[in-house]
Amino acid sequence: MADINLSFLTLCILPILLLLFLKLIIRPHPVTIPIKSRHVFITGGSSGIGLALARQAAAEGARVTILARNPNKLEEAKASIRLSTGIDVTTVSADVCDFDAVKTAVESVDPIDVLVCNQGVFVAYELEKQEIKEVREMIDVNLVGSFNLVKAVLPGMKSRSDRKPVSIAFMSSQAGQVGIYGYTAYSASKFGLRGLAEALQQEVIADDIHVSLIFPPDTDTPGFAEENKKKPRLTSIIAGSSGAMQADEVAKKTLNGIKSGSFIVPCNFEGFLLAIATAGLSPQRSYLMAFVEVVSAGILRIAGLCFQWTWYGSIEKWHAQKKYLDICCSSTQESCLMD
Amino acid sequence: MFGADLLILTLIILLLTSLKLILQPHPTKIPIKSRHVFITGGSSGIGLALAREAAAEGARVTILARDMKKLEQAKASIQVSTGTEVDIVSADVRDFHAVKTAVESAGEIDVLICNHGTFLPYEVENMEMKGIEDIIGVNLVGSFGLVKAALVGMKKRKDRRPVSIAFMSSQLGQVGIYGYTAYSASKFGLRGLAEALQQEVIADDIHVSLIFPPDTDPPGLAEEKKRRPQLTSIITASSGAMTADEVAKKTLNGIKSGSFSIHCNFEGVLLSIVTAGMSPQRSYLMAFVEFIFSGVIRFVAFCFLWTWYRSIEKWHAKRKRA
Numbered sequence: 229m230a231d232i233n234l235s236f237l238t239l240c241i242l243p244i245l246l247l248l249f250l251k252l253i254i255r256p257h258p259v260t261i262p263i264k265s266r267h268v269f270i271t272g273g274s275s276g277i278g279l280a281l282a283r284q285a286a287a288e289g290a291r292v293t294i295l296a297r298n299p300n301k302l303e304e305a306k307a308s309i310r311l312s313t314g315i316d317v318t319t320v321s322a323d324v325c326d327f328d329a330v331k332t333a334v335e336s337v338d339p340i341d342v343l344v345c346n347q348g349v350f351v352a353y354e355l356e357k358q359e360i361k362e363v364r365e366m367i368d369v370n371l372v373g374s375f376n377l378v379k380a381v382l383p384g385m386k387s388r389s390d391r392k393p394v395s396i397a398f399m400s401s402q403a404g405q406v407g408i409y410g411y412t413a414y415s416a417s418k419f420g421l422r423g424l425a426e427a428l429q430q431e432v433i434a435d436d437i438h439v440s441l442i443f444p445p446d447t448d449t450p451g452f453a454e455e456n457k458k459k460p461r462l463t464s465i466i467a468g469s470s471g472a473m474q475a476d477e478v479a480k481k482t483l484n485g486i487k488s489g490s491f492i493v494p495c496n497f498e499g500f501l502l503a504i505a506t507a508g509l510s511p512q513r514s515y516l517m518a519f520v521e522v523v524s525a526g527i528l529r530i531a532g533l534c535f536q537w538t539w540y541g542s543i544e545k546w547h548a549q550k551k552y553l554d555i556c557c558s559s560t561q562e563s564c565l566m567d
Numbered sequence: 568m569f570g571a572d573l574l575i576l577t578l579i580i581l582l583l584t585s586l587k588l589i590l591q592p593h594p595t596k597i598p599i600k601s602r603h604v605f606i607t608g609g610s611s612g613i614g615l616a617l618a619r620e621a622a623a624e625g626a627r628v629t630i631l632a633r634d635m636k637k638l639e640q641a642k643a644s645i646q647v648s649t650g651t652e653v654d655i656v657s658a659d660v661r662d663f664h665a666v667k668t669a670v671e672s673a674g675e676i677d678v679l680i681c682n683h684g685t686f687l688p689y690e691v692e693n694m695e696m697k698g699i700e701d702i703i704g705v706n707l708v709g710s711f712g713l714v715k716a717a718l719v720g721m722k723k724r725k726d727r728r729p730v731s732i733a734f735m736s737s738q739l740g741q742v743g744i745y746g747y748t749a750y751s752a753s754k755f756g757l758r759g760l761a762e763a764l765q766q767e768v769i770a771d772d773i774h775v776s777l778i779f780p781p782d783t784d785p786p787g788l789a790e791e792k793k794r795r796p797q798l799t800s801i802i803t804a805s806s807g808a809m810t811a812d813e814v815a816k817k818t819l820n821g822i823k824s825g826s827f828s829i830h831c832n833f834e835g836v837l838l839s840i841v842t843a844g845m846s847p848q849r850s851y852l853m854a855f856v857e858f859i860f861s862g863v864i865r866f867v868a869f870c871f872l873w874t875w876y877r878s879i880e881k882w883h884a885k886r887k888r889a
Contacts, residue, residue, distance in 0.1 A: 246866075253869055255876035327696045354767050355711070356718045360663045363711045367703065371752060375691070375699050382692045406845035407762025416707060419759030423751030424691075426743025430802070431690050433876065434883040466766070506844035509742035509868045511876075518869060525841075525861035532845045533590065533854055540591035540769065540847075547770040 246522065251515040256433050258513045259489035261342070261393045264289035269340045271324055271377060272347035274301040276449030277399065280479035281344060282317055283309050288483070292317040293337050295324075296347075324373030327380070334380040339388050342486060343381050345374040346399040348417075350451065352410040352459040363413040370417035374398055374424065386435045395486050396432070397440040398425055402499060403467075405443055405506045406532075409543065410463030426510055429491065441510075442482045442493040443503065446472040462546055466539045471496060489513055505532050582858070586851040592769050594849045595825035597678065597729045600625035605676045607660060607713060608683030610637040613735065613783055615644070616815035617680060622651040624819070629654040629673045632683070660709030663716070670716040675724055678822060679717045681710040682735040684753075688746040688795040699749040706753035710734060710760065722771045731822050732768070733776040734761055738835060741779055741842045745879065746799035762846055765827065777846075778818045778829040779839065782808040798882055802875050807832060825849060840864050 268285045272278040273294025286292045286309055294317055296302050302319040309317050318337060322329040324347050334340065349369045351362055378396060385394055403411045404418025422441060429439040446452060446467060456464075478495050485493030491511045494503040504521050505528040512518045604621045608614040609630025622628045622645055630653055632638050638655040645653050656673060658665040660683050670676065685705045687698050714732060721730055739747050740754025758777060765775040782803060792800070814831050821829030827847045830839045840857050841864040848854045 250866075250869065253873040255873045355715060355764060356722070356767075358715075360712055360715060363715075364708055367708055367756070371707075371756065372700060372703055375749070375752075376696065378691060379694075379696060379699075386692070404759065407759045407764070407766070409763060409766040412760050412763040412767070413711065415759030415763045416711070416756040417759070420703070420707065420752040420756035423740065423743045423753070423755030424748050427745060427748040427751045428691060428743070430743070430745035430798075430875065430879060431692075431748070433879060462766075502845070506842075507865060508842035508844060509838070509872070511872055512869070522862045522866045522869075525865045526858045529843055529854075529857050529861050530586075532843075533586070533848060535845070536847050537589040537591045539766065543766060543769060 243519070243523075247515060247519050250518045250522075254513060254515050254518055256429070256438070256511055256513060259393050259436075259438055261395045261438060261487050261489050263342055263483065263487060265291070266341035266392075267291045267293065267338050268342040268344065269293045269295065269334075269337065269381070270344045270346055271295045271373075272399075274298065274305040274319075276451050277444065277447055277475045277478050277482070278344075278346040279305050279308070280475040281346065281482060283312060284476070284479045284483055285342075286315040286317055287313045290342070291338070293320060293340075294318070295320050295322055295333055297321060297323050324376055325368050327376045330376045331380045334377075334384070339384050339390075340381050340394075341388075341390070341392075342395045342397065343377060343385075344397045344399065344482070344486070345377050347373055348399060348401075348451075350411075350414045350455055352414065352455060352463045354410060354460060355412040358413065366413040367417045367420070370414070371420040371424070374421060378424075378428065382432070385437055386432075391436065393436045393438055393489065395438050395440060395489070396428070397442060397482070397486050397493075399482070400441045400443050402443055402445050402502060404441075405502045408463060408466050409539075410460045422510070425491070429511060438489045440486050440490060440493055442478075442485060442495070443499050444473060444478040444481075444495045445499060447478050448472060448474050462543060465542050465546070471498065501528060501531065504528050583851060583855055586854045590849060590851055590854060592765065592774070592847055592849060595729050595772075595774055597731045597774060597823050597825055599678055599819065599823060601627070602677035602728075603627045603629065603673070603675060604678040604680065605629045605631065605670070605673055605717070606680045606682055607631045607709075608735075610634065610641040610655075613780065613811045613814050613818070614680075614682045615641050616811040617682060617818060618653055619645050619648060620812070620815045620819055621678075622653055623649045626678070627654075629656060629676075631656050631658055631660075631669055633657060633659050660712060661704050663712040666709075666712045667716045670713070670720070675720050675726070676717050676730075677724075677726070677728075678731045678733065679713065679721075680733045680735065680818070680822070681713050681757075683709060684735060684737075686747075686750045688750070688799050690746060690796060691748040694749065702749040703753045703756070706750070707756040707760070710757060714760075714764065718768070718773075721768075721773055727772065729772045729774055729825065731774050731776060731825070732764065733778060733818070733822050735818075736777045736779050738779050738781045738838055740777075741838045744799065744802055745875075746796045758846070761827070765847060774825045776822050776826060776829055778814075778821060778831070779835055780809060780814040780817075780831045781835065783811055783814050798879060801878050801882070807834065837864050837867065841868050
């Protein structure tokens with residue numbers, strides 16, 4: 229009897245103790261980052277998620293600048309935002325791979341309060357078939373480009389006169405939480421953003437600068453439509469495990485995540501589970517989320533291993549089918565198109 | 568009382584059995600004796616230690632680096648200590664054509680170890696973009712070039728025994744630390760590459776490994792320590808250093824057992840468990856350990872983050888007063 233009472237007490241008290249302890253030790257401290265009347269600078273802002281972000285930020289009262297390479301697309305985006313929100317955003321044209329151009333662009337606008345490094349290119353292809361040029365481009369635009377932006381914006385952020393908290397956010401991807409068939413270069417670039425973000429947060433916390441990483445799934449954008457045309461079949465099969473989202477939904481989750489200063493910002497339920505499974509040594513500002521991570525890390529690791537089991541199963545099946553078709557085709561001497 | 572214990576034991580056995588059944592990719596063994604091991608960054612540090620170890624275990628070894636003189640010295644050094652001759656080839660990993668030529672001239676590769684790497688510990692605002700581009704160009708893009716060059720031969724190989732592609736990462740590729748934005752970015756990137764690559768090459772019995780050593784004692788380290796930001800030294804003191812030979816030994820053992828994530832010391836085990844994420848795990852025992860300890864180690868991680876951010880706070884406060 230006494231044993232049961234003791235176990236019961238422990239079972240109730242332990243979680244509460246854990247929660248309290250986590251509340252005390254969580255670093256960096258939680259923070260709220262207002263965007264109303266503040267300057268939000270969005271790269272890759274002329275289409276897709278970037279455009280949706282610009283629209284929503286403008287609608288919430290932020291002063292918005294969008295950066296992209298193509299001045300025509302920038303004008304179209306500006307017109308589109310004016311039409312839907314009545315607000316004028318600033319546009320600036322530059323290639324994120326060109327540090328001097330980025331610096332000029334950043335210096336030509338007001339001090340930046342929220343930098344959203346949202347630019348990105350993605351081409352899914354097996355590494356052995358992909359041109360090294362394409363690999364370089366993805367890493368240059370997605371990863372080195374983000375370094376260019378951070379380096380250009382940081383001096384201004386550190387010496388800002390308005391000492392309210394500011395944010396540097398990176399648009400990653402679920403492919404930046406798990407590497408998938410066909411995504412060697414893209415995953416490499418997005419995983420890289422996380423290394424950058426974790427180290428950067430330690431370097432800038434003293435200036436009340438807060439780093440966020442956003443992890444959307446496949447999102448319905450012009451870029452995604454392009455990519456889908458050329459994607460390897462296996463990539464579609466495996467990446468299909470996580471549902472697709474609309475750009476507006478992703479933009480909403482992104483802005484909410486930035487405003488609450490979250491380091492890791494998932495966008496849907498699978499993303500939420502992925503975030504816990506891949507939390508690793510990333511900072512967590514919410515003691516409630518920290519509690520959830522501690523309690524469910526183990527079971528989510530098992531879930532992750534089950535996913536690997538289905539993915540490698542698909543890979544095996546696909547190759548077996550291909551071999552069978554190759555044998556059939558060579559014997560009938562017809563040309564077969566493997567799906 | 569007894570019933571509860573029996574239940575727990577049954578559950579554990581059920582879990583272990585299920586893990587053994589579902590783990591993909593399957594466990595494998597990759598022999599290196601009499602096989603061709605190709606090591607980049609092989610003229611010094613961990614690479615040289617790897618070459619020496621592999622040669623001593625009976626492998627045919629080729630080492631690649633940029634500097635021909637250092638390669639000659641390395642070759643002589645290995646000859647003296649093991650009596651074995653290794654092949655040497657000079658190329659810059661950033662030059663894809665040079666890498667292709669080097670790989671083709673070396674012949675069929677059974678174990679490719681992308682061990683080359685460069686680092687510069689500096690706050691991102693104090694780093695030149697050129698330095699950042701070099702680190703990412705060498706550590707990350709360079710590895711892509713090597714894999715692309717070696718894959719062709721590996722997929723068509725006559726000896727159909729399992730082969731390996733290994734990437735020398737770092738504990739800084741498991742957690743980003745003050746002063747290491749570019750280096751961590753490049754090493755985290757290797758993991759994205761490795762996880763995706765394993766799915767692309769498993770059908771050809773090619774097995775991918777990532778090695779995560781801590782601070783190692785190679786010649787570069789003494790230089791690096793002089794220039795390091797103070798906060799970087801304070802924070803990285805949390806993990807102990809190792810010698811190049813110890814790391815080389817763990818590396819080869821991990822490659823031979825086809826492990827995806829290879830840790831090198833005790834802190835490394837903890838790091839690997841908490842950062843296991845969605846990476847493959849071939850050992851059902853390790854998978855069980857990950858299941859049991861992930862939560863606890865995430866809790867420990869919060870404690871580490873607390874000490875690190877407190878160090879940062881304290882250091883800045885001291886500077887302000889000074």
